[in-house]
Amino acid sequence: MAKEKTVYVCSDCGGTSPKWQGKCPSCNAWNTLIESVAESSAPAKNRFASLAKTAEVAILSDIDAVDMARTPTGHEELDRVLGGGMVEGGVVLIGGDPGIGKSTLLLQALDSLQRSGQSTLYVTGEESGAQIALRSRRLGLDHSQVRVLAEIQLEKILAILDATQPDIAVIDSIQTVYSEQLTSAPGSVAQVRECAAHLTRYAKASGRSDGVTRGRATCIVLVGHVTKDGALAGPRVLEHMVDTVLYFEGDTHSSFRLVRAIKNRFGAVNEIGVFAMTEKGLKGVSNPSAIFLSQHAEPVPGSCVMVTLEGTRPMLVEIQALVDSGGPSPRRLSVGLDKDRLAMLLAVLHRHAGVACMDQDVFVNAVGGVRISEPAADLAVLLAITSSLRGKPLPKGFFAFGEVGLAGEIRPAPRGQERLKEAAKLGFSVALVPKANAPKKPIEGLTIHAVERVEQAMDVVRGL
Ligand code: TYD
Ligand code: MG
Secondary structure, eight states, rough: OOOOOOEEEEETOOEEESSSSOOTTTOOOOOEEEEOOOOOOOOOTHHHHOOOOOOOOOGGGGSOOOOOOOOOOOHHHHHHHSSSEEEEEEEEEEEEOTSSSHHHHHHHHHHHHHTOOEEEEEEEEESSSHHHHHHHHHHTTTTOOOOEEOBBBBHHHHHHHHOOOOOHHHHHHHOOOOOOTOHHHHHHHHHHHHHHHHHHHHHHTTTOOOOOOOOOOOOEEEEEETTTTTTTTTTTTTTTTSSSEEEEEEEEEESEEEEEEEEETTSSSSSSSEEEEEEEEEEEEOOOOTBBBBEEEETTTTTTEEEEETTTTEEEEEEEEEEEEEESSSEEEEEEEEEEHHHHHHHHHHHHHHOOOOEEEEEEEGGGGGGOOOOHHHHHHHHHHHHHHTOOOOOOTEEEEEEEEETTEEEEETTHHHHHOOOOOOTOOOOHHHHHGOOOSHHHHHEEEESSSHHHHHHHHHHO
16 A cells, blocks of 8 residues: 555644644644644545535435444443444444453453354454463353454554454454554554544444445444543544443452443443453443442441442442541542542531631542542532541441532432432431432431531531
8 A cells, every 4th residue: 555645733723744843833832743644635626516426415304214233242231331232333442441351341242242143353452362362261251253363553454354344343452553654653642543533434334335235334342541641542532533432440459340431322321330350251240239338347437328320320339538637738639539529528618517627638539449420429528528537437327419519508419219219228227418309208217317508417417
């Protein structure tokens, strides 16, 4: 293939330069020029006239709304985040820290897809075929018929995809793939973006009938590594390109892993799948409500249980806080919770409940490596902090949820009834919830304290 011309495009203003420079010649920003393949510019005259003949405009109601064919992977928790299964012609991006289980999960999924009659292809750029084989033995996937290709050059991968036309192909990982059209190193933003764009285009174009039926479209799964600051290959360059973005979460030290859908053109977002890493790979956890609780025999100070509702399932998560006298510049640290929100909550606590932590280090943590983004965690965070500050545990069987506003008000959390019922089912007996979430009919075995303001919440907790 002839080498295509490349240009350097500014990621800020879109200006171009034929060669690399430190400063963008158009907007004078530094370090923004990124190599990309030059669009072959046709002669300006009559360019649009000839293009207009090739593109088709259709009336919306005339277009057949074909329901996307979904293929369940056979792993219930994975299907849940995918919105039912792999979609024909869809592109899925799976991100996560190294060693969290991306390759393991995908190999397991490909094997069960292959066994259910789909044709699969596993393209590995990180491990050799022998390493994959070793892993499949360990996973107990005997006589697996999954096809494996150890290759990192994009053009060769595309050629093999075209020749074998698999139903599902996994590229592990997109950071190892490189295109010979670009001179930048594999893993650079330019390479990752270019290769992902080519593979996405392939998935969309494959199987498209052009008079003769060409069979099914290929679903492509791209594996992406997350850099230290949590971004996927540079400035999240791939997320807008693909149909579905899944992220692996969880602590590599604990055995639980969460897979969260943060974008899904074919299903609900924020849905999560829960897995446990075992000797034989990842196993779905179908009833995950209670796995994010640490098992204290007796209540300890600085711990408050909340019910979070991510996706469709309520889960109980323990929030821990440690407040300890700090130095001249006290530290605020949060793991699994938003750091800015912690600063805000401390300010609300001071202003509206008169609890000062100015000279204290404050650490908060969501148990089990789970990440909680919903504001309904606010109340539990506040209660864990005050409990640690006073050295007084919250009573046994206690939980709380609710959003805290800057004016000290406690706002309702969505679908409060479901949260309350889940906690009651697991044997929790005392709840502190926003007034608007208080149920009309009492829930058996549950004492509910409904509050409207932070001050009120503090009074209730003191009296328990
Ligand atoms: P891996 O899938 O290689 O992670 P990634 O592709 O995201 O980098 O996961 C490897 C980790 O999983 C490794 O630390 C070993 C562990 N593991 C198990 O605990 N059980 C198993 O059956 C397998 C295959 C791996
Ligand atoms: Mg891997």
